[in-house]
Amino acid sequence: MVCYSWTKLLLDENARATEFDDPSLKRSEGEGMLKLPPGKxxxxxxxxxxxxxxxxxxSYxxxxxxxxxxxxxxxxxxxxxxxxxxxxxxxxxxxAAKAAGFASGDEDRIYLIPEPEAAGIATLKGFSEGSSVARAQAGDGVLICDCGGxxxxxxxxxxxxxxxxxxxxxxxEGVGGKCGSTYIDREFHQWMSKTFGQRFESLKFEKTGPGSRFMKDFEAHKRDFGYSSNLDQIYEINLVIPGARDSALYDTDESIVKLNG
Known part of the structure; x- marks a missing residue:
């Protein structure tokens, strides 16, 4: 089975490049990543x-x-x-949404809204309620930084x-680029390739690609990063890498990749 990921970015592949775009996007094209199934x-x-x-x-x-x-x-x-x-x-x-069945009823409606605008509505709604300590009012300026994947x-x-x-x-006019948090995932993959070479690159995509247990564990550590005051904390991720040598970065007995915070 092949898992295809980051497909959303391919919907806008002909868009004008910006100075903020992640340069690693092209380098990361591989099996399932920024790729499409045959005939799709x-x-x-x-x-x-x-x-x-x-x-x-x-159904729900x-x-x-x-x-x-x-x-x-x-x-x-x-x-x-x-x-x-x-x-x-x-x-x-x-x-795509209409073809999937959304707004298929005669009186159904479907709309698109920019992500920062949706974030602004959700945020300002909280500041408009009576229990809010800080109250937003007409004339206020709001800066929305929407950091997505x-x-x-x-x-x-x-x-x-x-x-x-x-x-x-x-x-x-707003600014932005294709430089979301998946940039960190791509750089992590680059680091793994540089550190373990062909031993890592030869592993099956379902073992190391988006959605794999390996990347889910990395995602958990990524979200927790910065909450600990221990700068020497070691983050451990299970991954069997046949032929890898025991080192400060890999425990062959436990099949654990070690990341220093």
Whole structure:
């Protein structure tokens, strides 16, 4: 089985490159990463994924409110997209969502919203509630830095209205690039290749690629990084690397890769 990952970025592969784009993207192209299954486009893969999401949502709601009520209930579906997304990528995202089944009812509607704008709405809503210590008000400026997995967007907004409905406008054109947190994953893979060479590179993709136990363990350590005051902390990740020698970076008895914080 081959796991395909980071497919979302391929929806916008013809977009203009920016100075902020991660240069390791091209270097990291390999089996399953930034690649497509034979005979499939990026839009096809996204459609397949979203179809599973839609089927789960439909099944869940049918159990909660009954299939009959679900069928007669108009629904709105909102999809967030990176602020730097091109019109081509937005169109492909919308088409994939519709092909997957979203907004298939006569009165259903589907919308796209930039990710920083969605983050702004969610954040400012909290600052508008009575229990909030800091209250946002009309005229306030807000800077949203949306650090995702594949992209990072920075956008500034001015709040124009808080009640009865939150409204804000973009102050200046946002900037961003394809330099999300998966950059760290790609650099980690590069480090593993440099450290263990062909012994690591020859391992099956399902053992080392996105979604593997190896990368899930790395993700857990990545999220915890910085919370410990112990600068000498060792992070351990299980991975059998046949032929690897025992060293400060690898325990052959336990098959553990050791990372120094």
């Amino acid at each position: 486009t990026a839009q096809d893969v996204v459609t397949d994924f979203l179809r599973e999401v839609y089927d789960w949502i439909e 709601l049918a159990k909660r409110i009954s299939a009959e009520i679900l069928d007669m209930t108009p629904m709105e579906f909102w999809f967030t997209v990176p602020a730097i997304w091109s019109d081509q990528a937005k169109s492909a995202t919308l088409a 594949g992209t990072v967007d920075i956008t500034s907004y001015k709040v124009t209205q808080m009640t009865p409905q939150l409204k804000f406008e973009e102050l200046v």
